[in-house]
Amino acid sequence: MPLRWQEVAVPLLIIGFLLVFKHVPFAAGLPVARTAGVVAFAYAAFLALRLLQGEEAIRIDGWSELRPSMVEYFTCYGAAALAVVLMSAVIFIGGSKQVPPSQMIATFLAALLLGAGALGIGLGGLFTRVRWNNSKLEHHTALGRHTTIAWSDVRAVKPNWRGITIATHGAGKVTFSQFHSGAAQLAIHASNRARRNAETARKAFAAP
DSSP states (O other), X not given: OOOOHXXXXXXXXXXXXXXXXXXXXXXXXXXXXXXXXXXXHHHHHHHHHHHTOOSSOEEXXXXXXXXXXXXXXXXXXXXXXXXXXHHHHHHHHTTOTTSOHHHHHHHHHHHHHXXXXXXXXXXXXXXXXXXXXXXXXXXXXXXXXXXXEEGGGEEEEEEETTEEEEEESSSXXXXXXXXXXXXXXXXXXXXXXXXXXXXXXXXXXXXX
């Protein structure tokens, strides 16, 4: 699946913000330039792993199934590990008088953000299950919610900040990560089904 504009714009905006933020007097004692370097390195690793993302889903007993990609594993476990390191630094070095309070606060907030990001990626990507066959699509969330959508009910396929959403004519919808291996195949299949359903509906209304 090709890169979406968000995947390019967001890292560049973060790096640009950090480069501007380091000139703010409040950030004088913060390692802003080093943080920008870490973000740039992580983005380079993301792009390298993104190229390795599989386009085809795996086949199991007549079902096509998505699988988490190396991008998701790297992002989730990397963010979790970095959050643990930063939180350990806050706990064990927080009482030192040589470390400015602003650095401790910034480190603590960064650890919380990374931890929340890792949890979100895990719940929304690594521990979900999406599979489909010729008649329906099944989605199992990490919290145990099960959603089934019949292909004949699919109305639209739209990208959003959470991934790709497949919506039906009713209230049903399924959102899956665009970073899953096989996500491009599922998105194309769902788009074709939505187009066929729309054509069938138009012919039915046009019939005398």
